[in-house]
Amino acid sequence: MAKDGSESAFITKLSAISGKLMGNKFIVSIRDAFGAALPLSIIASFFVLINNLLLDPKIGVLKNIPGHQFITNVGIQAYNGTLGMMGLLVTFLIGYFLGKQLGSDGVLDGVISVAALVTLIPNIITVTSNSGKAFKASAVLTQSQTSAEGMFLGIFASIVATELLEKISKNKKLKISMPDSVPPAIANSFNGLIPALIVVALFGIFEETVVALSGSNVPDLIIKVLQAPLVGGFQNYFGITLYGFLTCLLFAFGIHGSSVLGAVSSPILLTAFQQNMSAVQANKPAPNIVTQPYVDCYIYITMFSLVIAILIASHKKNYRSIAKLGAVPAIFNIGEPLLFGLPIVFNPILAIPYVVVPIFSSTLAYFATAFGLVAKTYVVVPWVTPAVLSGFLATGGDWRASVLQIVIITVGVFVYLPFVYAANRIKDDLD
Structure with missing residues (x-):
């Protein structure tokens, strides 16, 4: 009997912890954002599959068909417009879904999330040409910053920016009142104008402070401190095996392991x-x-x-x-x-x-x-x-x-x- 009681207590506690995780506003927002963006990955994969399986210049079975280079270029452009922009789109979606959970319509939250992300990206970057020569370029966004490779920075920017925006927006003194004749979408944008300005300014100050104190930029720090260890942990045999084990263990207790983790x-x-x-x-x-x-x-x-x-x-x-x-x-x-x-x-x-x-x-x-x-x-x-x-x-x-x-x-x-x-x-x- 004691055994049954202890098992019941364990299951109850495990269910409670899992329930809290599945109901956490940040986890729910990230989950919903990735769910909404999933079609982009599938679309990009479709074109990559065509380019590398059918049109590859060495092994492609359709490599010699007329117009194969045109089709290849279409695939490249489609990839750039889908998975190549995944980081930016997920950043917007996390801000949108989190904003809705916090009581807003979510649109401004998503927009400011993207603005916050871009504010954290260095204004001047080093680019290497096809000939191998390195040079400085300004006002440039690279695909490593806009795609899934920049995802962790986007998650950080969207969560922090949305939380700040919603908290600052509660101050009625910072709202700009508009006449009733103004369309709601425009009125909401002006209501959030000053809070949005403050949030973007704070991100800009944070970025310049990090550069001044560390000599590095925020994206590089995120990669070194957070992204690289996490990605490396999953590339480790024990890391991915433990993940699979834990997911199925949760399922065995009636908890949707994939949703929790x-x-x-x-x-x-x-x-x-x-x-x-x-x-x-x-x-x-x-x-x-x-x-x-x-x-x-x-x-x-x-x-x-x-x-x-x-x-x-x-x-x-x-x-x-x-x-x-x-x-x-x-x-x-x-x-x-x-x-x-x-x-x-x-x-x-x-x-x-x-x-x-x-x-x-x-x-x-x-x-x-x-x-x-x-x-x-x-x-x-x-x-x-x-x-x-x-x-x-x-x-x-x-x-x-x-x-x-x-x-x-x-x-x-x-x-x-x-x-x-x-x-x-x-x-x-x-x-």
Whole structure:
């Protein structure tokens, strides 16, 4: 009885912590912003896939078609307008969603968030020409600053700017009253004019103070202090394996692990993905093993392993029925029918392998990629894309990634089988 009580207390506490995280205004805003911007990643990946799989001058199957260079240039421009601007767009969206949570319409918050981000970017940068000569350029935004590579600076700028703007805006003395005949959108902009001016000025003062005191600029400091360690932590085998384990552990307790941890992982994994895609675009080796496509294509594809294990070994009619119903969703990486139907949630006999399988899948995927047995992922594919196809697409057409996915699913079957056999010995009312 004491054991049951302690387990109940643990689950209650874990649920409470997860609930607070999922309800946190900053995490919710970041999650919603990335959700709204996700189509841009998929659009960019579509054009990158065409350029590198079909139109590549060395291996592209359509490299000699008429107008191939025109099509290639269209893809480059589309990439620049989508993923190349991802950092700016997510900055606006975080400010927008956070502003709405704080009671405003969110539009001015998003606009000032972008203004704050650009205010933190150095006015003069060093640019290297194609000939290798370095020179100074002013009033320039580079893609490393506007794309997902500058995401962490955008998150910082949007959260701080929106919080400041909303707090300063509460001071009625700083509002400019407009006649009733003025359209609401214009009136709201003038109401927030002085608070917005103060916020942008504060960011400008902060940027110049950092440069004067440290000799470095804010983006470089963010990269050194925050972005590089976080991205590096996920590129570490133990870091990504622990992430997969914790996500599934939360699911095993009925908590949506991806939602709880996604707001933290998404900027990190998207930054790594952007670095890979930018490198491939420049005909350079992709630097990162772990990206969002890597996680989607390798770590979370093993629900179908459970379906196969049940159909092979289970004598329980309810297990077999639910496995058949959940087979098609599992092919598309939708696990809820199995999670709550068998169930896996709060069911130790199946929760244990469910939490352990990502360790095996992460191990296989990480070292296969690290040793060059499969190409690194640099194309975003929808997470519902079936295994075998998703690996092929995410790596830009590497068939070995598809083979790796088959191996991962097969290993998952062998991990689940002993537990399915054990479940046969447990009687329940549905047998």
